[in-house]
Amino acid sequence: MAGRKQFDVDEALRRAMLVFWRWGYAEASIDRLTEGTGLGRSSLYGTFGDKSTLFRKSLERYAQTYHPQYDKALSGPHPNPSAVVAAYLRVTLNRIADPAVPDGCLLTMSAAQFPALDPESQAAVRAMIDGLRAMLERAMRAAGADGPEAARLALCTVATNKSLAVLSRAGFSAEELATVATNAASGARTVPTPG
Template sequence: MGTLTTMAGRKQFDVDEALRRAMLVFWRWGYSEASIDRLTEGTGLGRGSLYGTFGDKSNLFRKSLLRYAETYHPLYEQALSGPHPNPSAVMAAFLQVSLNRIADPKVPDGCLLTISATQFPALDAEGQAMVRGMIDLLLARLAQALRAAGATEQEATELALCTLATNKSLAVLSRAGFAGKDLATVAAAAARIPTTPTSVDI
């Protein structure tokens, strides 16, 4: 899978697998620290093959980020599709996707979109637009699901921001070595926010 082979004196490789491996390099190191040497080592490609196939580092990053979104954002879509009995359930479902990804030992800790947002100034204009666009799409989809679960327009806007902020904090805390049970506690606390004002019987 994805290994280099030689046919008729030319190196052949699986482009999709090479892109997946490049995605993992950017995910682990972030754009700034994902050097060409790390990318060639991670993908198993020489510089010529890397540049010839994917273009420069910025272009490879954008392709990797798109691959990341194509892999993980459908899981968020599935979680948000519902039906959900209340806004808390929407938030819990969304954050559970994040917890599941963080718990996967086959991928780096954190989130490629999150680490890319933290290195926003290092990205070119197209990369910045892609990062912000993906965040905005998640926010819009969250708000839509929250409204469907009974939140008002203002509540949906506020809770979508809260949920996304929690999502990003989980990614950062996981990279700092916080245990899965601690991350689950953060997610559960955030999901309780919508019901807190009405939890006292009158």
């Protein structure tokens, strides 16, 4: 039938997400995106718009895939903030260990290439990070942390999450990554107050 798409749009978006995840925005050329999705340029542009729009749709797909896993892990109840950190980072380690996806994290890769992104994409990346941070803060408060402590622990947990993604791309072993996560969780009550 004329005008009807002859491919699975959701699968093409999943594949585009993996290209951005593997290469980052700057290195995810249109050639890599067409090769990765199996679509021609006209189908890619006609379905998803320009590269920046496709990137933001890929970020949304990433969030729809992984953020519910973080939300479930944080839903608790958790006996203390250390347990919140451990639950959150367990999701990270499981994603990193998944052989079906690239090393690291699409959101971390995108934050690392922040200057290469257009303002709308920069805002999307920051909003996603802020959303995860807010999710962590709520869980920290539910586990007994006061407001300032919850905010500090959430920030440090997000930073640990991002560092795990970077270390995984650099070839650090699962055991080494687990050591980082375990120590972050065990130190969750000893975050020094600035000043």
